Amino acid sequence: MKRIAIFPGSFDPFTKGHENIVQRAIPLFDEIVIGLGVNNKKQYMFDTESRIKHIQSLFPNQNVVVEAYTGLTVDFCKEKKAGYLLRGLRNTNDFEFEKAIGQMNKDLNGIETVFLITDKEFGAVSSTIIREIKINGGDVSQFVTNLNFLIINK
Numbered sequence: 001m002k003r004i005a006i007f008p009g010s011f012d013p014f015t016k017g018h019e020n021i022v023q024r025a026i027p028l029f030d031e032i033v034i035g036l037g038v039n040n041k042k043q044y045m046f047d048t049e050s051r052i053k054h055i056q057s058l059f060p061n062q063n064v065v066v067e068a069y070t071g072l073t074v075d076f077c078k079e080k081k082a083g084y085l086l087r088g089l090r091n092t093n094d095f096e097f098e099k100a101i102g103q104m105n106k107d108l109n110g111i112e113t114v115f116l117i118t119d120k121e122f123g124a125v126s127s128t129i130i131r132e133i134k135i136n137g138g139d140v141s142q143f144v145t146n147l148n149f150l151i152i153n154k
């Protein structure tokens with residue numbers, strides 16, 4: 001059985017913190033599907049296609065694929081025949097939130113969630129804060145690799 005993991009998130013944008021989690025998970029799985037969750041009721045700062053191309057640019061030759069999905073993450077796991085979810089933990093807030101979701105996903109579908117604790121240098125990196133900086137004209141290039149791939153939604 002191939003060990004396939006889904007790394008789900010909004011990735012608006014995909015940060016060096018996300019990148020670090022995926023790099024460290026590559027040796028653990030046969031394939032990682034980075035699932036860009038799209039909720040049609042939600043406004044994203046960065047264009048979806050550009051977010052996909054951006055993430056693809058970071059993982060060119062490895063067993064990492066990027067796909068957008070709508071609906072429940074567990075249904076996307078079934079579609080991809082993935083037995084694992086991958087999530088990153090920065091702090092106790094992440095932990096409490098992820099614990100509840102992880103336990104419910106296990107009950108719903110028997111999917112195991114694998115958590116990696118963020119490396120020290122990425123603990124403060126957050127997509128929300130990056131958007132805030134960007135809106136106010138700040139430079140976010142130290143937090144996002146290949147920033148030039150990203151297009152802001154009009």
Ligand code: ADP
Nearest residue numbers: 008009010011017018087088089094118122125
């Ligand atoms: P969501 O919309 O599901 O919160 P995000 O795009 O914010 O998605 O994050 C996806 C995953 O990456 C989550 O597991 C989140 O905890 C993790 N993550 C976000 N930022 C970091 C970081 N700096 N270091 C490690 N993990 C992170």
